[in-house]
Amino acid sequence: MAEFQNLKYKQGEKVATKKKRNGISSKCASLVKEQRARLYIVRRCATMLLCWYIQGED
Secondary structure, eight states: OHHHHHHHHHHHHHHHHHHHHHHHHHHHHHHHHHHHHHHHHHHHHHHHHHHHHHHHHO
């Protein structure tokens, strides 16, 4: 009976570490997604400013 309880505890421990890994990877993925969105906005703004500057010279 004690062996069964130890096995059950070890399985629960593995599940807990998997949840932590998923939490870390999901946080990392959300940070990467946010940074990509910011870079996209900066590129669009830079492109618009450059086009506006070039058209102003004509």
